[in-house]
Amino acid sequence: MRPPRGTLEHLIRTRWRYWYLGLRKALALLQATWIAYSKPIPASCSQLLTQVLLCGALALAAASLTYCWLASSLLYPLGPSAVVATVCGLLAFLGLVLVPPARCLFALSVPTLGTEQGRRLLLSWSTATLTVAVVPNVLANLRAAGQVLRCVTEGSLESLLNTTHWLQTGSQALSPDGQAGSQGLTLQAQGDSAAAFRLHVLRVTRQVLEDFSGLESSARVVALGTQRVVTGLFMLGLLLDSAWYLHRYLTDLRFDNIYATRQLTQRLAEVGATHLTASPPAWLLWAARPRLSQAELLSCLVRLGLFTLLLLAMAVTVALDHVAFLLAQAAVGWARELPAVPVTLTVKYDAKYTVLGFIPFLFNQPPPENPYLSAHNSFQWELRFTAPGCPLLPAQRPHTAALLAAGALQLVACSTVLLETYARRLRHSIAASFFRTQEARRVRHLHARLQRRYDRHRAQPAQPQDASSCS
Secondary structure, three states: OOOHHHHHHHHHHHHHHHHHHHHHHHHHHHHHHHHHHHOOOOOOHHHHHHHHHHHHHHHHHHHHHHHHHHHHHOOOOHHHHHHHHHHHHHHHHHHHHHOHHHHHHHHHHHHHOOOHHHHHHHHHHHHHHHHHHHHHHHHHHHHHHHHHHHHHHHHHHHHHHHHHHHHHHHHHOOOOOOOOOOOOOOOOOOHHHHHHHHHHHHHHHHHHHHHHHHHHHHHHHHHHHHHHHHHHHHHHHHHHHHHHHHHHHHHOOOOOOOEEOHHHHHHHHHHOOHHHHOOOOOOOEEOOOOOOOHHHHHHHHHHHHHHHHHHHHHHHHHHHHHHHHHHHHHHHHHHHOOOOEEEEEEEEEEEEEOOOOHHHHHOOOOOOOEEEEEEEEEEEEEEOOOOOOOOOOOOOOOOHHHHHHHHHHHHHHHHHHHHHHHHHHHHHHHHHHHOHHHHHHHHHHHHHHHHHHHHHHHHHHHHHHHHHHHO
């Protein structure tokens, strides 16, 4: 029997062996699938079936993404979005199956997302998403704050007019015949002027709210239209950039021919010229090595600094949205909690008279008073600082999902700065796997270029020696 420790080690080794074999089988399957996908003409029925299934899966994914993009992001109607997505899926399937360069173009568009063109697409999409989510929301919160101002103004004006009315009623109660003569207060509220002032205030506040509502609708329409146009243009630019790369790859042997690939290493080993890469030039990049060159690393750091500024601008925009929401929420909550103040006006009026009051005064006695009139009235009303018929608009919460999506797109765009070098290498590898004959010509051209550089460097030390021997 094995000891427990030996049994445990045996189980661990067996498990790792199974994981290793499974990983190798998965990689072999992926390699065979990629070979079948990149073949211009399938060599067998299994490759043809694999190619058709892959093209169908890619076309279905493209149709689904197109539908989600049109219906969810660009807010097109569901029916036209489904029709457009179906047509795009069918065209993509036919193009991928029948046109081999179309398959290469489709594959090249994935690493192109990691280049500058793809970064522009991600940034435009992020900015448009952030604009559509933030600008109308800020305007809606400002509109809610303006509605609070309108309700408070209208309610305070009504309370003022109501108070004036009750004061006028109390002053009239001082007179026995119901009129305020010279013995009472004289308070007059001109009804027409008060009503005109109230209508003027309401008209002004309503106009301000209508302006905010119109500005909010216009901002939403403009932001959505800008998002549709900009995203469409950059998607078209992404495809054109991939097509431009493929055209240059097929027509120019010097274009993007700076990678020391496995094909170049094999060719140099076959002809016995491995010394050409013993001290490689600075522009030669090893495609299989993940290490970045100093120039690539410096370029990444500069672009990351620019992206930091963009992230700060995004953070300020999101903070503005939250501040507008908090202010609107506080204003609406304050207006809803304003209490109605009860007011009680008590009017007490006693009228008395004396006859020959100086005679008791001579004897240091109070004069007798005869009551003439006694009135005691009480008036009650409430001071309301918000109008009952003025509805308060709720504060609009920030769209967390849209903000998170915009932030995720910003982070993905930021990550493409570091992955751009690898995306360029991957793009070269994809084109090389589709066009092997062209890649062989490009390898021969790079070999000749390295040979010329090597011969030129060998000839430079010999020139001073020749000059000294002639003298």
